[in-house]
Amino acid sequence: MVPMLELADATVRFGGRAALDAVDLDVAEHEIVCVLGPSGSGKSTLLRVVAGLQDLDGGRVLLGGRDQRGVPAHKRGVGLMFQDHQLFPQRDVGANVAFGLRMHGASKGEQADRVGELLSLVGLPGAERRAVAALSGGEQQRVALARALAPRPRLLMLDEPLGQLDRSLRERLVVELRELFGELGTTVLAVTHDQGEAFALADRVVVMRDGRIAQSGTPLEVWQHPADEFVARFLGFDNVVEATVSGEAADTPWGKVPVPAGAVHGPGRILVRPAGVRLVDAAEAQLTCTVAARTFRGTHVALQLAPEGAPRLEAACALREAPEVGDAVGVVFDAAEIVVLGRGAAPDGAGRPADG
DSSP, X not given: OOOSEEEEEEEEEETTEEEEEEEEEEEOTTOEEEEEOOTTSSHHHHHHHHHTSSOXXXXXXEETTEEOTTOOGGGSOEEEEOTTOOOOTTSBHHHHHHHHHHHTTOOHHHXXXXXXXXXXXXXXXXXXXXXXXXXXXXXXXXXXXXXXHTTOOSEEEEESTTTTSOHHHHHHHHHHHHHHHHHHTOOEEEEOSOHHHHHHHOSEEEEEETXXXXXXXXXXXXXXXXXXXXXXXXXXXXXXEEEEEETTEEEETTEEEEOOTTOOOEEEEEXXXXXXXXXXXXXXXXXXXXXXXXXXXXXXXXXXXXXXXSOOXXXXXXXXXXXXXXXXXXXXXXXXXXXXXXXXXXXXTTTSOOOO
């Protein structure tokens, strides 16, 4: 089956630097793919290449099996929605949503029908005559989405679609977007730096680093099995140390740590998720630590544990069971929450997401 979108060896250079470095990526029809990465990873360049806003220095972009070389942006049949909405302030909501339809030669009756249908779909029924300036940020986002969907694009691309909204509104809208795209059967390629947004919206998550794809998989696959240290740290996991795996355990600065059956033997690095750092009585402990800090995270307390002569550990603890700063605690490790990472290493400062 021909993918809706295919990038083959897609390469873009700015000066001597490759913003995209021979990237291969397929997006199937009706699939929602979210691209994550730190600033400078190439995710925004990838979007611009597909949209026809940035020329390739090498490789190909195919839509529906057709090479898009030389095809201008307005003839690619794709929709693009930016973070800042880019609505026309002098036009009302209806005129904004109808813009693409008018450019495609739709009659006034067709425009009115489609605008009404889409405004109902995005939760703004009857808003055709409202002024754009009178809309809230969330309402403007819905209008921008309706405008992008109006010409029935074969591929909808979202550039930081919810980036300017407050967290509670983002969390609500991302659920609505997922339901809406499923209802419409829309194929989506989205770029975001917000991991929660990507994992909630996507069928597949693509993590980029230095113009290349570091990992691609379902949200569950990427979360449970980061490909290497870079991906693990980008996802916010800090419990990463050098280790030597032998049998069903690894020698680490924290002592012997169990690893899942079938783990690759030899030197490397391991990730211990905070959920895999279990607090126990001293008599059962593999490791003794002092609580150095605790942070309330809403559903749990994040603890920074300081073992003697070893790197700090983050642990996740139930609210009612969280010890106080300065307390001594025992720790055991849960093999189900431990990942033996690939050989890729994270450069300094690469572990945190950023815009770009």
